[in-house]
Amino acid sequence: MVTEDWTSKAEQPRISSMKARAVHLLFVLVLPAVVHARPVSVTVHADRITGRIRPIWDYFGYDEAGTTLTREGRHLLGELNKLSDEPIRIRVHHLLTSGDGTLALKWSSTNVYTETADGVPVYDWTRLDAIMDGLTRPGIDPFVQAGFMPQALSSHPEPYTPALVKAGLPRDMVSGGAFYPPKDYVKWQNLIEAWARHCGERYGVERASSWLWETWNEPESPYWRGTPQEFFMLYDHFAAGVKRALPQAPVGGPHVTDPAWKRGDVFMRAFLEHCRSGHNAATGQVGAPLDFIAFHAKGTTRLDEQGRVEMNLGNQLKTIETYGRIIAEFSEFARLPIYIGESDPEGCAGCPATLDPERDYRRTSQFAAYTAASFMRKQDLLARTGGNLQGAVSWAFTWADQPWFNGLRALTTNEVALPVLNTFRLFARLAPQRVAVDAPGMLPVEAIIADSVRGDPDLGVVASVDGRRARLTILLWNYHDVAGGHEEQSNVELHLTGVPPSNPGAHLLEYTIDHHSGNAYTAWLEMGSPQPPNAEQIVALQSAAEMRVERREFATGRNGTARLSVFLPRQSVKLIEIVLRGQESTSVGQDRIQAGRPLSTNLRRKAAATP
Numbered sequence: 001m002v003t004e005d006w007t008s009k010a011e012q013p014r015i016s017s018m019k020a021r022a023v024h025l026l027f028v029l030v031l032p033a034v035v036h037a038r039p040v041s042v043t044v045h046a047d048r049i050t051g052r053i054r055p056i057w058d059y060f061g062y063d064e065a066g067t068t069l070t071r072e073g074r075h076l077l078g079e080l081n082k083l084s085d086e087p088i089r090i091r092v093h094h095l096l097t098s099g100d101g102t103l104a105l106k107w108s109s110t111n112v113y114t115e116t117a118d119g120v121p122v123y124d125w126t127r128l129d130a131i132m133d134g135l136t137r138p139g140i141d142p143f144v145q146a147g148f149m150p151q152a153l154s155s156h157p158e159p160y161t162p163a164l165v166k167a168g169l170p171r172d173m174v175s176g177g178a179f180y181p182p183k184d185y186v187k188w189q190n191l192i193e194a195w196a197r198h199c200g201e202r203y204g205v206e207r208a209s210s211w212l213w214e215t216w217n218e219p220e221s222p223y224w225r226g227t228p229q230e231f232f233m234l235y236d237h238f239a240a241g242v243k244r245a246l247p248q249a250p251v252g253g254p255h256v257t258d259p260a261w262k263r264g265d266v267f268m269r270a271f272l273e274h275c276r277s278g279h280n281a282a283t284g285q286v287g288a289p290l291d292f293i294a295f296h297a298k299g300t301t302r303l304d305e306q307g308r309v310e311m312n313l314g315n316q317l318k319t320i321e322t323y324g325r326i327i328a329e330f331s332e333f334a335r336l337p338i339y340i341g342e343s344d345p346e347g348c349a350g351c352p353a354t355l356d357p358e359r360d361y362r363r364t365s366q367f368a369a370y371t372a373a374s375f376m377r378k379q380d381l382l383a384r385t386g387g388n389l390q391g392a393v394s395w396a397f398t399w400a401d402q403p404w405f406n407g408l409r410a411l412t413t414n415e416v417a418l419p420v421l422n423t424f425r426l427f428a429r430l431a432p433q434r435v436a437v438d439a440p441g442m443l444p445v446e447a448i449i450a451d452s453v454r455g456d457p458d459l460g461v462v463a464s465v466d467g468r469r470a471r472l473t474i475l476l477w478n479y480h481d482v483a484g485g486h487e488e489q490s491n492v493e494l495h496l497t498g499v500p501p502s503n504p505g506a507h508l509l510e511y512t513i514d515h516h517s518g519n520a521y522t523a524w525l526e527m528g529s530p531q532p533p534n535a536e537q538i539v540a541l542q543s544a545a546e547m548r549v550e551r552r553e554f555a556t557g558r559n560g561t562a563r564l565s566v567f568l569p570r571q572s573v574k575l576i577e578i579v580l581r582g583q584e585s586t587s588v589g590q591d592r593i594q595a596g597r598p599l600s601t602n603l604r605r606k607a608a609a610t611p
Helices: 065-069 071-081 126-134 185-203 205-210 228-245 264-277 313-328 357-363 365-383 419-429 445-451 520-526 535-544 601-609
Strands: 040-052 059-062 088-092 113-115 121-123 140-146 212-215 251-256 292-298 301-303 309-311 337-344 388-394 433-438 458-465 471-479 488-497 507-513 548-553 562-569 572-579
Touching (some): 040 458, 059 337, 071 126, 251 264, 301 357, 309 357, 313 445, 365 445, 365 458, 365 471, 471 488, 471 562, 520 535
Parallel strands (some): 040 488, 088 140, 292 337
Antiparallel strands (some): 458 471, 507 548
């Protein structure tokens, strides 16, 4: 149901016969729910540019590098490739791990390095090339991680391979020889140099030099079974190997994680100090190359007293703030690009919610709302300390040969989109120039860091316009740490000012992710949770995964104003896209999702190149 409120009551008699000359529009989507009595007022100042929205979300990662070669992996890479005209960057583990290629939860292998009986290195690029080929298809770039230690090079080669788990809860996956320092740092450096040189030959020196190169993962944790000093030696020789083959390639690290877990803050300071003034084990000089800085930021989850999932957005934002302050302490590095190498609600992507219910948010629209609430704050939070955030990796991808909706941290299940993937689709539709908003229902970041989102929900808004001011986009979300509450809605009154004049044919598109729209999981539950669903049910699930899109006419008022009313359920995300002028745009992928987005030349090239 759509109702129209042309202007204030005092002016209604004057223009009641002139509705075509609308000053204000009020659009109301009526849903059966409990609505908060007092509307939340939000003002969008469409003529007040405050900066640019950097697509920091175009980064994804996963433990099992071999997933790249599976049907599910290839499908999702194609879907992600449609999101942006910027390169999609993919970070994976286990590119150098030894093994027969078996794929398991939190495990993969390439067997790139072996030695002859007399200790001569042998490089076999076959399996690694296949993975890298998948991560270098048009529109995709690897975030190259040198890890983990090949068995023939490990200082602790036995035992090497853990007990592999293909379905269930993986246990103790970081205790084997793959996580120890090398027995010979020169051989390690030579392996890195040979790999970087091989990439230059296979993909071109210019392209390989544009990738981000880093070594290891969370070296303050059980992922690294050596000392901090041994890691600094590892990094020195890694950087020397990359720079010898690809002098212009950026190298960085250290990808430490939550300070509250294994004191990543202490490790970060020690690493930065080493890069600034430490003895370089590879060159004998002072300091080490550092072209970017990376850390991880995670929230936490638990079950509350009523058995509901309780997330903790505050912990993730606190970690980002902490590392931002540490980086600012080192003036030599304070303006380097920063990457959040893993940026997630909690720490175990390979632990299924079916066996670990505190992770059940992953299947629902709560993950979608959390993602909107967190990503739209990360860049601003680091900017407070002068940080230059370039990207944040969502450690969520897909899994091969897994039960439907088993609650691994993923974007798809058996090639059907989960609600969180739709959030990234909405991010991709945001116009690039951010504009000012007054949003009293959006919690201050200090309040979230202190208490997370346990009281009032976070009613957040980010708005932007394109360079021609022909398109205005408004992203809204209603997030709460505690799962559920979908029947509760907030009435958001959007007041738009400074809106450019609209042409005939101007229209508004409203995209929705909630308990029902863009939510295949709810549809699967309503089917009775079939395992597996039949062909007809799969078609229905694919349809349910698509976001509902409402289109309406739109007209700007005489003074560049308009008014919209939106009902925003708990754990939901909406995008209001106002097309003021210009031709109907071409779609990419699913028409119901992508209609209305103008394509750049680069994005058209990417779409055409996607198999």
